[in-house]
């Protein structure tokens with residue numbers, strides 16, 4: 053299995069599209085055996101996708117070209133033995149106490165990434181914590 057973590061910038065207000073995105077994601081991911089998390093704060097998305105390699109790659113290829121966001125940057129891409137977010141076809145979070153806990157968890161996922169990538173994630177998480 054693989055796990056991909058990326059961030060992106062929404063083209064509009066994420067809250068307008070959140071419901072539609074989650075509905076499609078849960079339907080497809082449930083069918084495809086993909087689990088993960090989608091965090092959004094109105095301006096940016098952070099998503100974790102995990103599952104079988106080819107299936108996750110195909111989903112990510114679709115997601116990357118989705119006009120509802122741009123500037124997709126992969127923070128981490130690694131092989132995994134076990135799922136981190138196995139309970140959810142796509143959990144949804146927005147800023148708040150619970151989200152801060154999850155950000156700490158996601159921070160661990162990108163801990164082994166390059167300094168550059170970690171810095172990108174950390175600046176994202178800090179801005180979100182302050183929001």
Ligand SMILES: Cc1cc2nc3c(=O)[nH]c(=O)nc-3n(C[C@H](O)[C@H](O)[C@H](O)COP(=O)(O)O)c2cc1C
Nearest residue numbers: 073076077080081097099111114115118120121142
């Ligand atoms: C931020 C973001 C996250 C998305 N996450 C997923 C996802 O986890 N799974 C998925 O199938 N589609 C996701 N999508 C939607 C895809 O880009 C695409 O619209 C969808 O997979 C097409 O599915 P359909 O052919 O069944 O309509 C996401 C889109 C955005 C903008």
